[in-house]
Amino acid sequence: xxxxxxxxxxxxxxxxxxxxxxxxxxxxxxxxxxxxxxxxxxxxxxxxxxxxxxxxxxxxxxxxxxxxxxxxxxxxxxxxxxxxxxxxxxxxxxxxxxxxxxxxxxxxxxxxxxxxxxxxxxxxxxxxxxxxxxxxxxxxxxxxxxxxxxxxxxxxxxxxxxxxxxxxxxxxxxxxxxxxxxxxxxxxxxxxxxxxxxxxxxxxxxxxxxxxxxxxxxxxxxxxxxxxxxxxxxxxxxxxxxxxxxxxxxxxxxxxxxxxxxxxxxxxxxxxxxxxxxxxxxxxxxxxxxxxxxxxxxxxxxxxxxxxxxxxxxxxxxxxxxxxxxxxxxxxxxxxxxxxxxxxxxxxxx
Amino acid sequence: xxxxxxxxxxxxxxxxxxxxxxxxxxxxxxxxxxxxxxxxxxxxxxxxxxxxxxxxxxxxxxxxxxxxxxxxxxxxxxxxxxxxxxxxxxxxxxxxxxxxxxxxxxxxxxxxxxxxxxxxxxxxxxxxxxxxxxxxxxxxxxxxxxxxxxxxxxxxxxxxxxxxxxxxxxxxxxxxxxxxxxxxxxxxxxxxxxxxxxxxxxxxxxxxxxxxxxxxxxxxxxxxxxxxxxxxxxxxxxxxxxxxxxxxxxxxxxxxxxxxxxxxxxxxxxxxxxxxxxxxxxxxxxxxxxxxxxxxxxxxxxxxxxxxxxxxxxxxxxxxxxxxxxxxxxxxxxxxxxxxxxxxxxxxxx
Numbered sequence: 001x002x003x004x005x006x007x008x009x010x011x012x013x014x015x016x017x018x019x020x021x022x023x024x025x026x027x028x029x030x031x032x033x034x035x036x037x038x039x040x041x042x043x044x045x046x047x048x049x050x051x052x053x054x055x056x057x058x059x060x061x062x063x064x065x066x067x068x069x070x071x072x073x074x075x076x077x078x079x080x081x082x083x084x085x086x087x088x089x090x091x092x093x094x095x096x097x098x099x100x101x102x103x104x105x106x107x108x109x110x111x112x113x114x115x116x117x118x119x120x121x122x123x124x125x126x127x128x129x130x131x132x133x134x135x136x137x138x139x140x141x142x143x144x145x146x147x148x149x150x151x152x153x154x155x156x157x158x159x160x161x162x163x164x165x166x167x168x169x170x171x172x173x174x175x176x177x178x179x180x181x182x183x184x185x186x187x188x189x190x191x192x193x194x195x196x197x198x199x200x201x202x203x204x205x206x207x208x209x210x211x212x213x214x215x216x217x218x219x220x221x222x223x224x225x226x227x228x229x230x231x232x233x234x235x236x237x238x239x240x241x242x243x244x245x246x247x248x249x250x251x252x253x254x255x256x257x258x259x260x261x262x263x264x265x266x267x268x269x270x271x272x273x274x275x276x277x278x279x280x281x282x283x284x285x286x287x288x289x290x291x292x293x294x295x296x297x298x299x300x301x302x303x304x305x306x307x308x309x310x311x312x313x314x315x316x317x318x319x320x321x322x323x324x325x326x327x328x329x330x331x332x333x334x335x336x337x338x339x340x341x342x343x344x345x346x347x348x349x350x
Numbered sequence: 351x352x353x354x355x356x357x358x359x360x361x362x363x364x365x366x367x368x369x370x371x372x373x374x375x376x377x378x379x380x381x382x383x384x385x386x387x388x389x390x391x392x393x394x395x396x397x398x399x400x401x402x403x404x405x406x407x408x409x410x411x412x413x414x415x416x417x418x419x420x421x422x423x424x425x426x427x428x429x430x431x432x433x434x435x436x437x438x439x440x441x442x443x444x445x446x447x448x449x450x451x452x453x454x455x456x457x458x459x460x461x462x463x464x465x466x467x468x469x470x471x472x473x474x475x476x477x478x479x480x481x482x483x484x485x486x487x488x489x490x491x492x493x494x495x496x497x498x499x500x501x502x503x504x505x506x507x508x509x510x511x512x513x514x515x516x517x518x519x520x521x522x523x524x525x526x527x528x529x530x531x532x533x534x535x536x537x538x539x540x541x542x543x544x545x546x547x548x549x550x551x552x553x554x555x556x557x558x559x560x561x562x563x564x565x566x567x568x569x570x571x572x573x574x575x576x577x578x579x580x581x582x583x584x585x586x587x588x589x590x591x592x593x594x595x596x597x598x599x600x601x602x603x604x605x606x607x608x609x610x611x612x613x614x615x616x617x618x619x620x621x622x623x624x625x626x627x628x629x630x631x632x633x634x635x636x637x638x639x640x641x642x643x644x645x646x647x648x649x650x651x652x653x654x655x656x657x658x659x660x661x662x663x664x665x666x667x668x669x670x671x672x673x674x675x676x677x678x679x680x681x682x683x684x685x686x687x688x689x690x691x692x693x694x695x696x697x698x699x700x
Contacts, residue, residue: 185527187610215611226597266540
């Protein structure tokens with residue numbers, strides 16, 4: 001059972017883990033090669049000391065693990081160790097080359113993060129509802145895996161077990177290639193006149209959002225997983241070349257867009273696991289305090305649960321369009337109810 | 351002044367225009383080469399007849415304009431004409447080749463749409479808060495431009511005037527290249543194992559959202575604007591090739607991601623015009639009806655205006671994380687207020 005955890009590295013992930021564990025009464029000590037970062041993280045997390053931590057977490061870039069591994073193992077010879085890096089073959093190689101026995105090391109990768117880093121951006125709820133991959137070697141002990149599972153579940157995440165090789169191939173496809181694609185598109189905007197950019201819709205914003213990520217962190221990730229990324233990037237390069245060659249052929253373009261729709265439909269929904277089909281209820285409201293409260297009061301009065309909500313409005317306008325995501329039954333119930341009492345409700349979108 | 355409008359084409363855009371205009375008491379007649387589509391659109395919009403419309407709207411794919419232009423001009427010899435296509439040089443060529451005088455034709459492009467098409471998906475508020483580009487020729491009459499401006503403003507959109515050439519270059523950069531990029535990435539998922547896709551975060555979902563768009567519509571758009579798209583696509587192809595060649599060079603990868611961040615930062619914010627900097631207040635709530643209502647009631651009681659909201663939760667979990675976007679001052683006010691009365695409020699993110 002976890003009572004004490006030592007966290008080596010006080011960036012976003014390490015500090016978020018500490019914040020989440022502190023809330024469960026687990027004592028966490030944060031250490032960092034940068035004294036200022038260590039002080040900040042300890043201030044945020046209660047400045048605890050651990051004498052004999054059950055678990056030591058390498059919460060630093062994978063390439064920095066060799067710099068701390070021997071000292072940490074000497075200091076904590078009976079602890080289980082885990083890391084949290086985005087690529088999983090690399091730390092395994094470092095551990096194999098060290099004194100730390102492989103049966104007490106669990107490579108892990110929490111599928112959570114933010115576009116901004118550092119202890120100040122940390123949140124104890126960063127991992128809530130997310131997947132957290134573990135890629136233990138065949139020689140890894142049951143006790144070590146159990147400790148790591150306990151930590152992940154305490155933080156509100158779900159454990160997914162995969163071989164390290166498979167993890168690295170998976171994240172190349174679902175995370176690293178999307179990062180490269182978004183970055184390619186975003187850098188094409190460097191020479192776009194700014195009045196053109198003012199015409200941009202949500203499409204451009206959504207496709208480039210992750211391009212704002214940290215270059216230091218992402219160059220490490222892409223570099224370290226380049227063996228898995230390269231074939232995917234080459235395949236994409238080839239597909240783009242083919243499209244360019246076929247721009248005079250309307251049916252080839254249609255097939256290109258069509259194949260993309262099939263790929264897109266394979267991604268599970270926002271809430272993990274299977275995609276959930278929501279109905280969407282558009283309501284035009286006055287853009288002033290109290291309107292949303294009034295709508296949510298109506299939802300409550302008829303026991304309708306709102307799954308998600310978006311708001312569209314411009315600063316200069318007096319009305320806003322809100323879109324509630326609901327189950328189909330709730331959408332119909334709410335639409336009838338709000339219409340009857342005079343709200344500006346638009347037809348449900350399925 | 352607008353009193354009667356004839357809309358040729360009863361898809362998403364044409365029917366949405368009609369719905370929006372009907373709400374202002376303007377009589378709209380919908381016509382379509384497909385009798386079933388025409389019947390549905392007229393059922394939705396009140397089945398009006400127009401005898402002498404001030405405005406005739408070509409709400410059909412640009413390549414279909416030549417099939418209707420002579421008959422529509424013969425029927426409405428005194429009307430102003432406009433189109434709503436995504437590419438603006440093409441319709442101008444068709445009009446120049448027809449009997450319709452150029453001074454009574456206004457090419458336009460509403461910057462709005464949905465991933466699904468057809469009259470059934472139409473919404474009268476589709477254009478609210480959006481930009482609507484007009485690209486009138488130098489010979490276009492003031493009266494015709496005034497009529498089109500009146501229509502755009504009635505539908506809640508903002509008029510942006512651009513030369514047709516410039517419009518086509520702009521949408522190649524901010525709309526067509528993003529569509530191609532998202533489609534490239536989405537089609538790479540066709541061979542990705544589905545258990546890998548279950549690890550996908552919001553990054554993959556956001557970068558591929560628009561890949562679900564209609565292949566028929568998009569192949570027309572890309573084909574028709576291929577002259578402007580080709581140089582951008584070739585530049586992207588070259589940049590991807592360079593990245594692939596540099597995957598062994600960590601600092602080159604960092605520069606690649608860095609350039610992307612600069613491009614991304616140039617996109618104005620969600621609400622149009624200048625980007626607005628919001629503060630974000632995370633609150634963990636029980637996932638049941640009434641919680642959001644209670645929070646919005648508190649917002650109302652202290653006159654705090656919520657600008658946007660996201661909700662993250664999984665079906666299996668009992669709590670949800672909501673993130674309110676607010677002005678900095680409102681975020682602080684609300685955070686203090688909710689904390690004081692016992693809500694699970696987390697530190698404000700700036």
